Amino acid sequence: MVPGQSQALANLRRGVVEHCILASLRSGERYGFDIARDLEGTLLASAGTLYPLLSRLRKTGLVASSWQESTEGPPRRYYRLTDDGEAALQAFESAWVPFRDAVDAALSDHPTPIDHSTVDHQEEPS
Numbered sequence: 001m002v003p004g005q006s007q008a009l010a011n012l013r014r015g016v017v018e019h020c021i022l023a024s025l026r027s028g029e030r031y032g033f034d035i036a037r038d039l040e041g042t043l044l045a046s047a048g049t050l051y052p053l054l055s056r057l058r059k060t061g062l063v064a065s066s067w068q069e070s071t072e073g074p075p076r077r078y079y080r081l082t083d084d085g086e087a088a089l090q091a092f093e094s095a096w097v098p099f100r101d102a103v104d105a106a107l108s109d110h111p112t113p114i115d116h117s118t119v120d121h122q123e124e125p126s
Helices: 005-024 032-039 047-059 083-107 116-121
Strands: 063-070 073-081
Touching: 005 032, 005 047, 005 083, 032 047, 032 073, 047 063, 047 073, 073 083
Parallel strands: none
Antiparallel strands: 063 073
């Protein structure tokens, strides 16, 4: 690993992982372990770091949770996106694309200026 890479990755995670959790709930209610499995690695250091994030998202009203019986052990807590969570995710997505493009341009060998007049008018790819 390159010196400082671990800290750089940790700093990047802090800024985006909660929104990636929200995005993982966009398709519907999910069990915490399933979310962890999808995000573990680059986006999530370990499954153990997910639950404090889910708790914070729940306390701020961006996700809601409910307990459901499981055929494979004790009841499980399932998480779902709230309307406020969807709004927060949409706000992040609209800010993320121009931010990502600016970072990519700054890090590339041939930075290209970003046309900021189109930032608020970008459409999602279908």
